[in-house]
Structures are given as structure tokens and as C-alpha cells.
Amino acid sequence: MEQQSPQDRWESHTQRPLLALAVAFAVAYAVPIVDSGASPGLTTGCTVVEWVVWAAFATDYLMRLALSGRRREFVRTHWLDLCAVLLPILQPLRLLRMVATLILVGRRARMASQIRLTTYVGGAVIGLLMFGSLAVLSVERDSPNGNIRTLGDAVWWSFTTMTTVGYGDHAPTTGLGRMLAVGLMLSGIALLGVVTANIAAWFIARFEKDDVEERRQTAAIEALTEEVRALRAEVAALSGASVPHPHAHEEAGPRP
Numbered sequence: 001m002e003q004q005s006p007q008d009r010w011e012s013h014t015q016r017p018l019l020a021l022a023v024a025f026a027v028a029y030a031v032p033i034v035d036s037g038a039s040p041g042l043t044t045g046c047t048v049v050e051w052v053v054w055a056a057f058a059t060d061y062l063m064r065l066a067l068s069g070r071r072r073e074f075v076r077t078h079w080l081d082l083c084a085v086l087l088p089i090l091q092p093l094r095l096l097r098m099v100a101t102l103i104l105v106g107r108r109a110r111m112a113s114q115i116r117l118t119t120y121v122g123g124a125v126i127g128l129l130m131f132g133s134l135a136v137l138s139v140e141r142d143s144p145n146g147n148i149r150t151l152g153d154a155v156w157w158s159f160t161t162m163t164t165v166g167y168g169d170h171a172p173t174t175g176l177g178r179m180l181a182v183g184l185m186l187s188g189i190a191l192l193g194v195v196t197a198n199i200a201a202w203f204i205a206r207f208e209k210d211d212v213e214e215r216r217q218t219a220a221i222e223a224l225t226e227e228v229r230a231l232r233a234e235v236a237a238l239s240g241a242s243v244p245h246p247h248a249h250e251e252a253g254p255r256p
Contacts, residue, residue: 162188
């Protein structure tokens, strides 16, 4: 059995804790938005949790960089992780921390087995739906011309946007809200493509498996047929050699 590298061991041991921290970030991000009248202490506590989660992902990136062995290649192949780590530092907005956390969680989730693809796609859909709703609500609720005022409006808008239906009954009016809409639409199209490709791959694999099984059964039937023919020929040969002709004694006549 091939021994895991230090980087692989680190990633296998930290994947679940980081996902748990991402859930904590989701709660901390959602509370001040859903409860607009939250106390300053609760809001500050949620902000601290968000920064702690970001710090955990930043530490994870630095550890993977140190354990990689080829640091330049690691930075080159994991540039999106680096951008996600640096994004909240450049301008510490709550929305940027949300985007950075989504990117980092998505990058770590892709390390899982291909068998769990459907689970992760479903989780990505739920995560994008939730964060998209909260993000657009936070930027559109106080807009003078906005019509996304409640969490229900935001969830409905996110769902119709991700599925590219777009009824138009709710729409962002701010520049940041429209940027969120573009990101949500592109993410929805990408996830729909992943789901479609996954379903198509499943059907193709299923048909190929059935085709292989059918060919195997056909080959087995042909082999059995050849064996039966060979046995019949052998039986016929043995019967012809051991059984005398019925008129043999008549042709020979009585012995003197």
C-alpha cells in the first residue's frame, strides 16, 4: 500500500474540521442578516467567528504550502486558494469573506472521492442558494428602489436566478446586487452542467455494463454450443464404433 505524503495526511485530517468551521461561518454570517435587530454584542461575536474561520482556512493553506515540497508549483496550481485567502485582507467586507469561504470549501470538497460527487453537488446547490439569498438580502434590503425586503423574497429570487428562470417579480437594483446575480446565474449554469454530465455518465456506464454483460453471456452461450457439438460428435463416433451394423450377421451367413 502506497504511503501518503505529509500534505495528503494533513488534508485528510483537516477536511472534516474545516467543513465544520464552514458551517459555523454560515451561521455567523446569517444571524446578523436574518435578525436585523441583533444586539451589538451578538453582531460582534458573529464577526469574530467569521474571522476565526477565515484564519483557519488561511492556516490550512500555509500548512499545505509548507508540506507540499514544491512550493512554487503549489502556488501556481492553487492560485485560487491564494486569492480566496487574500481577498478578505484586501478589503475586509463580510461579503468578501463569504465568497472566500465558499471558494475554499469548494476547493477542499473536490478532493473527495468521485463517488460522492452527487452529494457535493447537492451541498453546493444548497450553499449557493443560502449564501446568495443572505448576500442579496444584506445589500438590497435598505435600497430605496429595492423589492427584496424579506428572507423569503431573497430565497425565491436566488432559486429563480440559479435555475435561470428569472420571473422578474424580484430583481436586484444595486450594483453589488447585480454582481451577485451574475455570479449566481453562472454558478447555477455550471452546477446544472455538472448534474447533467453526471447523469449522462451514469447512464453511459450503465449501458456499457449491460453491454459487457450481454457480450459475456453471448460468448458463454457460444462456448456451450461448441461443447455440445463436440460432445455429440464424440458420442456419434463412439456409437458408430461399438454398435455393429444390423445386417452384418445375415451377410456373413452360417458358418460350416
